[in-house]
Amino acid sequence: MNSASWHARITCGRETGAGFLVTERHVLTCAHVVARSGTEEVSVSFARAEDALPAKVVAHGGWDGHDTAPGDVAVLELDRSVALEPAEFAAPSDAYGDPPRRLVAYGFPKRFEEGTLAEYRATADQLIDGEWVQLEAWAGHGQPLAPGFSGAAVTLADSGRVVGMVSSAARDPGIRNGRMLPAQVIARYWPRLGELIPTPGYGPADKKRLRELVLARGPEFDGRPECSPERLYSDAVGAFGPPLPAGGFGSLWNATWYLLSEVPDAEAVARFAARLADFTEDAPTRSALRAWPSRVPDDRARPPLKAPGRAAAAGTQPWSPILVEIEPSGSGDHQFLVEVSAYNGRHRRVVGSRALPADRVRGYALERIDEAYHELEPGARELIAFVLPRRWLNTDVAHWQRSADDDSPLGSFAPLVVMDLERRRSGGLQHKLLQKWLRLDGQSAARLHRIGCGSLGQDPVRLTIGLRRGADMVGFASPPRARGTRRLFQASLNAAVPVMLWPRSGCRGEHRDGVREGCAGEAFLDRLAWHLADLPPSELPFHIHELRELAYASEDPDPHWAYDLVLLWEDPRYLPDPTGYAHSPVG
Template sequence: MTSASWHARISCGRETGAGFLVTDRHILTCAHVVARSRTDDVTVSFGVPFADGKRDLRAQVVAHGGWDGRDTDPGDVAVLELDHPVPLKPAEFATPSDAYGDPPRRLLAYGFPKRYDEGTLAEYRATGDQLIAGEWVQLEAWAAHGQPLVPGFSGAAVTLAESGRVVGMVSAAARSPEIRNGRMLPAHVMARYWPRLGELIPTPEYGRGDKERLRRLIEAVAERGGPRCELERLFRDAVGPLGPPLPPHGFASLWDAAWYLLSEVPDSGAAARFAARLADFVEDAPTRSALRSWPRPRRYPAPPRPPAVAPGWSPILVEIAPSGSGEGQFLVEVSAYNGRHRRVVGSRPLPVDGVRPYVLERIDEAYHELEPGARELIAFVLPRRWLNADVAHWKRSTDDDSPLGAFAPLVVMDLERRRSGGLQHKLLQKWRHLDAQPGARLHRIDCGAVGQDPVKLTIGLRRGADMVGFGTPPRADGTRRLFQASLNAAVPVMLWPRTGCRGEHRGGAHGDCTGAVFLDRLAEHLAGLPPGELPSHIHELRETAYASDAPEPHWAYDLALLWEDPRCLPDPVGYLHSPVG
């Protein structure tokens, strides 16, 4: 491997060093070797002449690691670009860990010290894999004799003796000739400063094409001003609470964080979670979608369903919860289920006025995660005080003013109940009972029932009701108490009008109010319908109501549906692979 033609001699002014070809036009060397490139020409020599007989080629510095002139400065990397491609096979790289082991690996460096214009070899080994100042690895001589690292070796590729693959680059030598050691910039450290190098270095699971796509996506994000979040936060979300800590040197760029996950974090899924989490802070929709599907679109086949399970809904779940950081601040998360697999499409803390546009945009993107034949169900999990919100009336998008509830089956769920193990267990029992029954029992709560005892109502509903219909919205205190009692009874289905009678009639005259009419029509419509199919039937009813040309609003125009079947939203098998899992 000592005859590899990709070794290069670099000259810039009075400085001579080494370098190595990594593409047909790009050479890596030390920044200090070409420090005078602004005033002096940079020439590159290979050991073979080319078609025109020349060995010396002109080159330009096209990338720089930020080295600032002192021995201890980081980023002593420069990328040179030739005017034309050369017909030489570039260097190949080893995996980042191949430079170390027990016994130590024999490493070779091919440099160009004085009186060795044709180059000479030095034999070294890495003292260990610990990075000095987060940047260098110490090299020590393989033997007490032989060629030491001296001027002319700067920029030389450090290769494995048995394979010739590159593991790093010589960046410095000991100042005293009695001390036979030096420093190496490992290849994975150099890739922090020149992202294209990461495509050439082998990494677990992700190939060259995967890394090129990620690099280009990160460049697109950086060109638009970068993500609106801290790099450290993206890293923590990617590795999870039990993952590795932040590196001591921190992250200098978005690519630096991504490359650290690709090259130094054992969990190969962390980089994909990083890309998906980054997507949530990117405004450009195509870039966001590409990040979320990186490294490639994944379709998870739904496992076979056991008998007597709920219909095959594929929910798009919207969870809105108080963030704990102040009044009017919420944590919003949008997910898509494919079978039992849950994919988080977006998760963001937001002020109340940012919730609606964010949710609508992420719902639209969540459809990319559903199979073409999936039965979509948009499910809003809301704080109890938001259950009467007009989410079904939200305009579907900036380009579509039609209500979201007319676009797809839409239901709401209670956040507190969804977090209760006891109530979820009771809901499962209710659905098991419903699966064995020919029809569901509807319990009416008329607008004149606001004085009913909530505790007695809870106990009674547990025994004898599958669905509850309210004649009034849960806004007045009395109705809210009965509404909460129904939630505590683990009733799977609750329906009510968002507007209309508030249950505050005087003298008990409730028979001809809008609430009574609503319940009569509701009972007529629900007769004989299986509860598991109610989201579809209510969706059709909403379409009819929204499209009605009658002078008076359709009786179901403001119909709200709380519908919860935990079997459709199971504890997700794949949730640990979500970006915020």
């Protein structure tokens, strides 16, 4: 065995036990060894130290005094640092194997003031009551576990690395077994230990930062099931990931540490941190959680910034959308599910996903849109895309105040489009849209179909069939509010027209005696047709953004004709739809 000097002898009143140095000033032992620390002095001595050092209990696992109670862990802080190398830890799985690994404990039973060794092995890697691993003697002779071994480090015989701590021994001397608290279980009770235990994918600095973020704030639960540790874990591992452990998690840290130490998918804990961010009200902590870890490992590098399946127009960058999806949550008439994502090529990062009452939707969406910019590459060409239910497509999202500190309209800040939720969910319509864009890529100009105030009596089915064959863009003279306009609007969506434009206000399109002289809707279509002439449809978000900037900045007493212009624009190649979170956050 490695002649480690970090083994410690612990005394507290009449109780003697063992422990081990884990930092230059901290020692781990069992809570029952220092149970009388409130009234008795605690002292720690090391084999190579001349004097015993006073210590105090600075962390406790919550052990309640019963033999089988969980949390039999205590962290002692020495009154000064010691010049000894602390213990080193093995990976959690290293304690087990076939053949079994030989494990060694160094304890201080009666008549062994200098300490003695006991050799054991783990019966199996199965946790008893979610807490302990059973130990059985390596051989039928030799030193058994006994009082004085409590708190002793259990180490690998070949390397001396720690895999756990002795917590109890069989009461019957004829039964040569005992129990070990694995190191990863101890870290539930003292989170700092997690930085010392090897885990795949993340080093001590990453784990320290995550621990600080999780313990510093965490979410404001308010009893909401969607932000419980169990729900956040399920969102992180997905529908086919490891199931919840029996009994769930007692805290956010327990869920975090379980993902780090027990779940093979190293990406899961990063998804957990991002999901936790969504329920953290403190903005700096939220940003730090979402950005964790600060570096992207080589095997998880982001894909190159390009749109899948297409070349960008000459002289332009491909779009990197910020997607804002708003829909009824299904949990009440005034509850909505809002999800904000950022795209880089086919890489999608969910920035926030929350079920909210109606009066909180706008503020939440705007806040997460702003944070989504952190996910875009420096050279990315942003596009804010709102996915809305069909009946809400006329919502004035382009006019939303950009932030609490910026009164300018969101539509003046970046190119902004809307998309139809029902159409985005339809496999058939998405396929037709892809076909339309592939054809448009080879055309020099797009065909605009006008639906003016005198066109509202046409048959919707015939319009759908005709638009599938003969239109690339549709312009409406009036908003989709009146019954006739709504029917033709739906017919155009069903035709998989990639681009649709209309005014949010103005003419209602309800002329009963033909188009009137000076109809605002027809004038709108005339101006629109002139403006769109020779513009590539793929670049319309950019050109409409420029037009909105002119309209918003106009000092003319009459509103600019494009002030209320709505652009529905959808190219599925820029918006692949991988699952962001595996579960809806609706409780």
